[in-house]
Amino acid sequence: MIKFKYVILYVEDVERSMNFYKNTFDTEIKFITPEKDYGELMTGETTISFASVDLASSNIKEGFIISKTENKPFGIELGFVTDQVEALIEKAVQNGAVLYENIAVKPWGQKTAYIKDPDNYLVEICTEMQ
Incomplete structure (x- = not known):
């Protein structure tokens, strides 16, 4: 296994x-x-x-x-799914994250955005895949 x-x-x-x-x-x-x-x-x-x-x-x-904040983030991400993308991005930024890519709606209907956490790791905040 x-x-x-x-x-x-x-x-x-x-x-x-x-x-x-x-x-x-x-x-x-x-x-x-x-x-x-x-x-x-x-x-x-x-x-x-x-x-x-x-x-x-x-x-x-x-x-x-x-991982350093003066560099671009690594080409890997952690993903968190929520139905409240905007609110979670705001909460992340209040807690020290940096908005990296603003909210976009993908052709398949999924809402996505990207932040950098305080250690410069990339985090996707998105809705569930349809």
Whole structure:
């Protein structure tokens, strides 16, 4: 059996990053280490996790590109579905996100928008696919 279980975002401040998602997307914190260098949110079957850059560096010996706000976001996104796209974008921006692509309605009827979270990761906020 193979099951997609989690995504880990490498961030400078695990607790701050987790609180952004908790406060914006109404998730709950499932776990955070006493050192606050790794944590998980309760987000359904697939968990969003956070690891400090230092912890990640100890695991990934070959190194990696650190997400920085002065750069464009990586070519990957996290997606959150809601029937209140406008309200959720406003809440995200109030919590520290930056609007990256304003709301657009796709030819198939889906409403989508993109924000950058405080760690410069791309997040799509959209309605359910029709």
